[in-house]
Amino acid sequence: MERYFTELNGTDEFIVISNYVATQVTEDVLSTLYTPLIGVECIGVYQFLRQFLTGYEQTSGLLNHYIILSELKMNLAHFEVVRKRLEAIGLLKTYMRIEDNQKFVYKLIAPVMPTQFFNDPMLSVFLFQQVGKPRYQQLKARFCNETFNLDGYQDVSVKYMDVFGTPKTPDKVVFEGNEYIVKQNESHGIPIHQHTFDFDLLEMLLAQNLITKSQLPKATRHLIVQLATLYDIAAHDMRGIILKSLTSDQKISHEDLRKNARDFYQIEHDGKLPQLTPQKTQHEEPETKLTWFELMDTTSPIDMLTSFSKSEPTIKQKRMIESILEREQLPFGVMNILLQYVMFTNDMKLPQSYIEEIASNWKKQKLTSSEAAYNYVKSFEQKKKEKSNKRTNTYNKQNTVQKEMTPKWLLEEHNHMSETREQDNVDLEKERQKLMEELKQSWEEDK
Template sequence: MGLQSEDFGLRPHDNFTVIRHFDLTQHHLDILNRLFTPLTGPNAIGVYHYLNQFVAQQSSDVLTHYIIMSELKINLIDFRKSMDLLEAIGLVQSYAKHDEQLSSFVYKLVQPPSAKQFFNDPMLSVYLFSEVSKQRYLQLKQYFETHDDVNLAQYQNITRKFTDVFKVPRHSVNEDTQHIQGEETYDGVDLSEIKFDFELLYDLLESHFVSKQIITQDAKALIIQLATLYGLTPEAMKRIILKSITSAQELSFEELRKQARSYYLIEHEQQYPSLQVKENDNKVSISQSTDVTTQESKADDWLEQLETTSPIDMLVSWSESEPTFKQKLMVEELIEREKLPFGVINILLQFVMLKEDMKLPKSYIFEVASNWKKLGIKTAKQAYEHAKKVNQLKTNQSSNEKGKATYRQQQLPSREMTPKWLEERDNPQYQNKDTVDEDFERDKEAFLKELKETWKEGDE
């Protein structure tokens, strides 16, 4: 399961470190690109490759998640989706440490399995087969097969052992090697949370005079994999095991895999199981948890979107043009210096643009940011309410100067980032909704119109 917001709130200014305890070779890259990409998609594998560059980073360098968002052009929700896939497939392990002001994350890259491990893993191989065509599967398998020039079946291994050549010391050397870091291999898909009723399976086998001793620890691991992959019950597994016992009364793992696969195909009209992602597990809230009841509000829906939208992306949508290089540097400096969440910065930039005729004066932006930070504003909702409050004060002071001009309202470019009240602003039915929506609509209109008309520098 991926990191969830209530336990691991991930924010842009949280730092991260990437570690790797193996040498990434061309063979590993082939495994990732050819075998894992069809399972996780290119975005997740791309994140794996991207994180690899930070392994050699100096320990004194501070890396924040804003770097990932800026360079990959994604928000933290999409980043966590990719990390969920990498963690679930066994290629990344994530660790977190939290304090009151900051969270630190360590992303550990796991060595990909060898081609032999991959194709011998019943889950990985079957899911790959279900994602690609049979011809492509055979092509991939053939690509990774190694062909020996000489058949060694008729030969005897006469290789010398270490003790055959070198003298062994009389006294053993007791060295402390616990701090020596060795390579860590791929452990496969983590199924530790999967429960299988082995006691029932033992009882079913004993009714056929088969001892439970036939089920070794390795056999248990394989049975759990096959039961998870094919959705097998103890009764079905009993039938499969009975067909997989050799004449020497041993359990053939190869036959066990074949029989389990055949059983599933017969039950499912020759259709292999496919790898499917849980929809709910990827809904990760990045900044601060939002109350379930308030999410039904259109205002909170809009503010929640601002919490996870990069300020650069917001500027592109509001100005309908790419920010200048100096503006981007200014935003990055603002994020690093004030450590304000994206939602607050987005409201702040909108506040200044409306006040300064869509301009972004650096000194004024930093002045407002410093003031908001001193006031303890930490969410987009708090920033929005504060801006409305200041606007209302100014409106009361200059009510006789109200203008009648209306200004085109800006909206974020993607569908998921567009506030619902903007999409429905011309719908007559929407204008006749309950009093709460009408009040919000009036507040929103006043917020956009009066800032432009009446605010002057120094009001904040």
């Protein structure tokens, strides 16, 4: 699977589905509780994907990853980094199927509700460490409400039967298709798999203290795995923590289990608690270097031209671009660099014959990407500069020989003409250098 994720392509299709319908509470939980844990960028991608679900719909139409590149301005390698963080925190599941091309399903998972969040041993600890005690208490208070004290009041509500009588037997059609009604599923928090912890060893160790499997129900096992993962606790250490958490009737107290596991970790780490720290991936380092080139490779030349020149291209320019792309079969990235290069070196104009000539030449050069075209332009300009300097040096040598053999009156006239031509050459060279500096500066700023 790791090999695949380095090869995600803009043409790969995806569908967004969800297991819940967004409410004000889920929005509030995402912005106040999850944002400190995974950052605004991850939450932004999550909400971007959710926009494709409208109303009560829980399945989107078919999309492709070009929309990530063009609208989020994010290369696909970095999108994978963000996607994995959303999966790790329990907000997203990704499914893949390979047909003619790769097809994905991104399933948005409901955020954990406040009651579950603040009782979750992992989420609550990570949030506490991330924001500090005062802010943690403030966030917790945000989701607390005082219940009205009903002491002294008597329940005088009537029953259904007292008002409406005996209900009639419903027709079968009443319940047909109910399985398709929108469901509001709960989230299970950070996804932790039990195979990450050696339960066989733990059960063998606990058996020595007469603790049986019946004393380890599903909820208790899940909590043990969470605590073992959060605090990096091995099976033999977990045995001691469980024994300290037994009640008088030999049941495992979840509250004591959390407290004893936390105390165990703090003793080993000078009173500190674990923090949620994303690991660096191989895609995170080069992302800033690749962003601009990848955008050039995946953006339509007409869209690029619109953005670059801050105006809509003319119909003639659009037809010219479409014609060249169809005839020369140049990739988008190569065509985008070509158009920018021509504009910078031709006073922001787009002479068709000149563009067609360059496009034909670049096709022969077999340029396949914006980066290759960019490097070719730099190399071409460098060679042109060296050739110009060589011509100037040759001319100076020839001029010296001519001075020795030419009469003074003719030499003076020739010098005057030469100075005029040389000044013209200098002016042209300065203008060319100025344009190339603007080109280089623009590219460097965009990268």
